[in-house]
Amino acid sequence: MQIFTTDAAQLFSFLLTFMRISIVLFMLPIFNTNNIPMQVKAAVSLVLSLSVWPHLSLPIAGVPLHPIGLSLMILGEVFMGLVLGLAINLTFMGIQAGGELLGYQMGFTMISFADPLTGNQTGSAAFFLWMVTLMVFLALDGHLTMIKGFFQSFELIPPGQLFVTETLYHQILTLSCELFTLAIKICAPVMVALFACECALGLVARTSPQMHIMDFGFPVKIGIGFFFLGILLIIIADHTRHFIAGIEGLMTNLLRSMSPLFN
Numbered sequence: 001m002q003i004f005t006t007d008a009a010q011l012f013s014f015l016l017t018f019m020r021i022s023i024v025l026f027m028l029p030i031f032n033t034n035n036i037p038m039q040v041k042a043a044v045s046l047v048l049s050l051s052v053w054p055h056l057s058l059p060i061a062g063v064p065l066h067p068i069g070l071s072l073m074i075l076g077e078v079f080m081g082l083v084l085g086l087a088i089n090l091t092f093m094g095i096q097a098g099g100e101l102l103g104y105q106m107g108f109t110m111i112s113f114a115d116p117l118t119g120n121q122t123g124s125a126a127f128f129l130w131m132v133t134l135m136v137f138l139a140l141d142g143h144l145t146m147i148k149g150f151f152q153s154f155e156l157i158p159p160g161q162l163f164v165t166e167t168l169y170h171q172i173l174t175l176s177c178e179l180f181t182l183a184i185k186i187c188a189p190v191m192v193a194l195f196a197c198e199c200a201l202g203l204v205a206r207t208s209p210q211m212h213i214m215d216f217g218f219p220v221k222i223g224i225g226f227f228f229l230g231i232l233l234i235i236i237a238d239h240t241r242h243f244i245a246g247i248e249g250l251m252t253n254l255l256r257s258m259s260p261l262f263n
Helices: 008-027 038-055 067-106 124-139 142-151 166-207 213-245 247-258
Strands: 112-114 121-123
Touching: 008 038, 008 067, 067 121, 067 124, 067 166, 067 213, 067 247, 121 124, 124 142, 124 213, 142 213, 142 247, 166 213, 166 247, 213 247
Parallel strands: none
Antiparallel strands: 112 121
């Protein structure tokens, strides 16, 4: 297949491929940062699109002639890219949400700063857990597994052949529920330890009213929080490893619910 061809079907097939790849890349935790220039993101999307596009030639009969049909096919690729990107990003969002709850329990509610990666306001604990998760994800070659599974999406759903079913909605809702479940799992051990610390401080304040609980209560809570936060890093690394092992199956289930071959 020639790159600079005048065939409208091939050019439209390249456009659909580029839309799907660029949407997914721009949503991933590795690329959705402000530190990476837009030119670099566009260049990576273009290179990946050119590597896949020659094997995905869209037949002329599959190209709609009406502008509405063309727009629907492009919107379908955008929707598919959003679904795949959201499925990968939900784990990072869940860990970051757990970090926000953890920072609140540790007394870091007043400590927030502008995240240099996204430009949003975030807590120190949430940003720390997010960065640890991302480093573990990259160290275990999660990005390579993700790209491999993403390229397989073109085998199940060629460009312009999206098929939305009720099963897809249920899967998205299930993944959204797992976001909150993961956030609770991340912060629950530390919350239990801090709750026990609060009970102990309350008993000390009752038995020894002359002691100033506020003077050493906050340092004790922060110290206990950091201690259990160190233990929590092992749990996050293990969860990330299991998540990487299940990326291919996760994407396959989502793609089958959108593929005309299985519906």
